Amino acid sequence: MPTIRDVAARAQVSVATVSRVLNDSGYADSQTRARVLRAAADLNYQPNANWSRLKRQSSQTILFLLGNWPGIVMMHMRLLAACERILRGQGYDLVFARYDYARDSAPGDLTLPRMLAQSGAVDGVVLAGVHHENFLHLLDQRPLPYTMLGNSFSGPAAAQAHNCILYDDIGACAEAVAYLRRLGHRRIAFVGNVALPWFGRRYEGYRQAMQEAGLEPISVGDNWPMSGLDYGQLATAQLLRDGLAPTAILAGNDEIAAGLWRELSRRRYHLPHDMSLIGIGNRPEFGVLDPALTSISVFEDQLGERLASLLLERIRHPESAHASETYPCKLIERASCAPPSTPMPNALTIAARKKTP
Amino acid sequence: MPTIRDVAARAQVSVATVSRVLNDSGYADSQTRARVLRAAADLNYQPNANWSRLKRQSSQTILFLLGNWPGIVMMHMRLLAACERILRGQGYDLVFARYDYARDSAPGDLTLPRMLAQSGAVDGVVLAGVHHENFLHLLDQRPLPYTMLGNSFSGPAAAQAHNCILYDDIGACAEAVAYLRRLGHRRIAFVGNVALPWFGRRYEGYRQAMQEAGLEPISVGDNWPMSGLDYGQLATAQLLRDGLAPTAILAGNDEIAAGLWRELSRRRYHLPHDMSLIGIGNRPEFGVLDPALTSISVFEDQLGERLASLLLERIRHPESAHASETYPCKLIERASCAPPSTPMPNALTIAARKKTP
DNA sequence: CTGAAAGCGCTTACAG
DNA sequence: CTGAAAGCGCTTACAG
Numbered sequence: 001m002p003t004i005r006d007v008a009a010r011a012q013v014s015v016a017t018v019s020r021v022l023n024d025s026g027y028a029d030s031q032t033r034a035r036v037l038r039a040a041a042d043l044n045y046q047p048n049a050n051w052s053r054l055k056r057q058s059s060q061t062i063l064f065l066l067g068n069w070p071g072i073v074m075m076h077m078r079l080l081a082a083c084e085r086i087l088r089g090q091g092y093d094l095v096f097a098r099y100d101y102a103r104d105s106a107p108g109d110l111t112l113p114r115m116l117a118q119s120g121a122v123d124g125v126v127l128a129g130v131h132h133e134n135f136l137h138l139l140d141q142r143p144l145p146y147t148m149l150g151n152s153f154s155g156p157a158a159a160q161a162h163n164c165i166l167y168d169d170i171g172a173c174a175e176a177v178a179y180l181r182r183l184g185h186r187r188i189a190f191v192g193n194v195a196l197p198w199f200g201r202r203y204e205g206y207r208q209a210m211q212e213a214g215l216e217p218i219s220v221g222d223n224w225p226m227s228g229l230d231y232g233q234l235a236t237a238q239l240l241r242d243g244l245a246p247t248a249i250l251a252g253n254d255e256i257a258a259g260l261w262r263e264l265s266r267r268r269y270h271l272p273h274d275m276s277l278i279g280i281g282n283r284p285e286f287g288v289l290d291p292a293l294t295s296i297s298v299f300e301d302q303l304g305e306r307l308a309s310l311l312l313e314r315i316r317h318p319e320s321a322h323a324s325e326t327y328p329c330k331l332i333e334r335a336s337c338a339p340p341s342t343p344m345p346n347a348l349t350i351a352a353r354k355k356t357p
Numbered sequence: 358m359p360t361i362r363d364v365a366a367r368a369q370v371s372v373a374t375v376s377r378v379l380n381d382s383g384y385a386d387s388q389t390r391a392r393v394l395r396a397a398a399d400l401n402y403q404p405n406a407n408w409s410r411l412k413r414q415s416s417q418t419i420l421f422l423l424g425n426w427p428g429i430v431m432m433h434m435r436l437l438a439a440c441e442r443i444l445r446g447q448g449y450d451l452v453f454a455r456y457d458y459a460r461d462s463a464p465g466d467l468t469l470p471r472m473l474a475q476s477g478a479v480d481g482v483v484l485a486g487v488h489h490e491n492f493l494h495l496l497d498q499r500p501l502p503y504t505m506l507g508n509s510f511s512g513p514a515a516a517q518a519h520n521c522i523l524y525d526d527i528g529a530c531a532e533a534v535a536y537l538r539r540l541g542h543r544r545i546a547f548v549g550n551v552a553l554p555w556f557g558r559r560y561e562g563y564r565q566a567m568q569e570a571g572l573e574p575i576s577v578g579d580n581w582p583m584s585g586l587d588y589g590q591l592a593t594a595q596l597l598r599d600g601l602a603p604t605a606i607l608a609g610n611d612e613i614a615a616g617l618w619r620e621l622s623r624r625r626y627h628l629p630h631d632m633s634l635i636g637i638g639n640r641p642e643f644g645v646l647d648p649a650l651t652s653i654s655v656f657e658d659q660l661g662e663r664l665a666s667l668l669l670e671r672i673r674h675p676e677s678a679h680a681s682e683t684y685p686c687k688l689i690e691r692a693s694c695a696p697p698s699t700p701m702p703n704a705l706t707i708a709a710r711k712k713t714p
Numbered sequence: 715c716t717g718a719a720a721g722c723g724c725t726t727a728c729a730g
Numbered sequence: 731c732t733g734a735a736a737g738c739g740c741t742t743a744c745a746g
Contacts, residue, residue, distance in 0.1 A: 001476040001500060003723060014733045019725055026726090027731055044498065049475035050410040051723045054738055059407060064453075077434040084453055093472055096421070096441055096453045115450055118406035119358040120739095141401065143358065229644050258645040265647065285642045287586050288615040290623065360739060371717045376741055383742090384715055408739045411722055477723090718745085722738105729734085 002043040011039035061093045063122040069129035082304025103132040124311045145314035147307045152198045164324035167298045172329035173205030176278050184339040185248040189218040191235040192252020199252045232259020247340035248276035254283045268353045272338035291335035359400040368396035418450045420479040424486035439661025460489040481668045502671035504664045509555045521681035524655045529686035530562030533635050541696045542605040546575040548592040549609020556609045575601050589616020604697035605633035611640045625710045629695035648692035
């Protein structure tokens with residue numbers, strides 16, 4: 001790549017003059033100016049990005065760090081895309097990296113991602129996926145601002161007091177329970193592995209709402225070694241076999257809801273009359289479910305945008321501490337919920353349906 | 358952030374000595390060495406990333422450029438994740454950026470993404486999404502290696518001779534047609550907007566296979582203003598209303614297949630006997646479809662890995678021109694295809710089913 | 715074994 | 731109006 005020296009040589013001026021012309025700073029004779037511009041164009045000269053990073057002491061780059069997440073989920077992709085949109089508009093680039101680390105390592109034993117092991121590589125970090133206290137501790141020791149999607153942080157709630165963007169899935173689950181109760185349901189189950197932090201939060205919202213209503217929580221499926229569709233399928237079997245007899249199910253996410261939906265359909269349950277079903281996530285890819293799935297939208301696009309814009313605020317005003325912010329979710333009513341049938345369909349009545357062609 | 362000067366001052370040595378100790382190059386007295394190490398640790402010193410980028414003339418950064426794609430699809434996320442995995446292993450970082458540009462702008466009128474407008478910001482580019490010739494022309498003028506997922510390139514095939522990774526969706530569509538023919542189908546429809554480059558390629562594979570078999574191509578849905586589920590739904594209506602009477606449908610992607618599946622189910626078609634259905638993409642989120650969707654896997658993870666590794670080869674050996682590489686797809690047989698019923702169910706027989714509860 | 719100095723590409727006071 | 735020089739943070743021959 002040509003450097004400013006090449007341009008200076010070709011235009012037969014000093015590098016200082018080239019710099020002045022190209023940056024429109026200071027005086028320049030119009031002929032000199034023309035020579036410089038032509039030389040720069042001829043050589044297809046582009047200023048070196050790394051110089052300005054070194055000079056400005058700012059890389060104009062943000063790191064999106066997806067922590068401890070083996071697969072890929074749409075939620076993260078949408079957060080990433082939303083961050084990128086905001087940051088690009090503000091002249092920042094976005095680096096995507098994954099980072100897996102043990103939750104129980106001492107902070108000193110953690111091997112930081114390459115971009116964080118150096119200084120000056122990034123101006124700030126957005127934390128998505130699952131993160132643990134040991135890593136946050138390490139981050140806190142550096143003059144590097146970060147923001148975090150708080151819902152899947154595994155540590156104590158106190159660590160979420162600052163820098164976090166949260167969505168109110170706890171409140172949304174309570175709302176879902178209230179909605180199902182208004183429809184007349186009393187036997188409402190929750191399906192999700194509560195050992196995982198985000199399902200744990202959701203279960204908590206559900207449990208509290210049930211308790212306040214004087215209803216008995218029903219839940220299955222801690223620490224099963226699968227997820228998504230298969231998880232939903234196994235949960236269906238368990239809920240029906242164990243005689244728990246729910247008339248409505250709140251699934252920990254849409255994928256589990258889809259698994260429940262598939263298995264219930266196979267067993268000839270007619271939704272929503274034989275069973276009401278609510279998902280969480282409002283994922284468009286599950287629009288294929290019929291009747292359409294009632295689900296809780298968490299508005300990831302806005303969360304991603306806010307993660308980015310809050311980070312930029314912190315970068316620009318490092319002194320001001322930013323309290324965490326919690327955003328509401330919304331129950332999107334579709335067609336998968338209805339009042340419970342009377343009498344409640346049981347295994348026998350359902351089995352009878354299988355006889356008819 | 359502390360610099361090497363701060364460390365040198367604290368250890369009471371020159372910056373050269375600090376550099377030698379920290380990089381383990383050259384001799385150093387063990388006491389001096391200890392003083393330097395302690396000073397660096399005390400100050401939590403990290404070398405400045407931008408200096409080494411400037412010095413090495415390499416940013417160790419790759420740009421993943423998602424072109425002209427308004428939404429977010431899993432395919433791109435998987436490609437991105439696969440690239441990141443390979444690149445991280447090789448000491449490179451990955452920047453994610455989107456880039457929308459008009460296909461008919463002159464190359465000179467294009468505003469390049471920030472990272473490409475500067476020199477030295479990235480060492481190479483992976484092109485995903487949709488790209489056009491004008492932009493490639495601009496890229497070709499620079500000493501910046503790139504690789505491209507060729508299937509959604511909108512320009513002439515000749516421009517795909519180098520630097521491209523392709524998946525053989527043309528061959529896969531021909532294979533799908535052959536498979537359906539073996540099952541006994543003759544009226545096989547294709548559903549997808551062939552005006553889009555990737556659907557155009559897939560249609561071409563389908564059309565050729567049909568022609569060679571002496572069968573008449575059946576297709577609907579050019580340039581409808583929607584996509585995915587809704588597209589599949591409208592296509593179903595059109596295929597059935599217009600008396601095209603297919604017994605099998607090859608969908609341009611899994612989402613369209615899901616839309617067809619949903620609408621056919623609503624109309625009381627029993628899959629696979631009333632209609633066989635094949636998708637493209639083999640997306641796990643459509644695992645909820647029952648009977649399970651037969652689909653063509655394009656192995657995005659391998660494509661993403663190869664996009665990254667080929668790019669690294671090009672960076673390391675800039676002189677050698679790399680021919681494009683095409684990778685096979687695979688038809689994953691599940692339960693959505695069967696021999697056509699005899700007699701073929703028509704609108705009347707299907708309508709009769711709706712009468713029975 | 716250690717320090718002074720040059721240099722990566724560029725900008726910006728400072729002379730002339 | 732233009733050039734020589736210092737400096738961003740660091741490494742690496744080159745002296746001593």
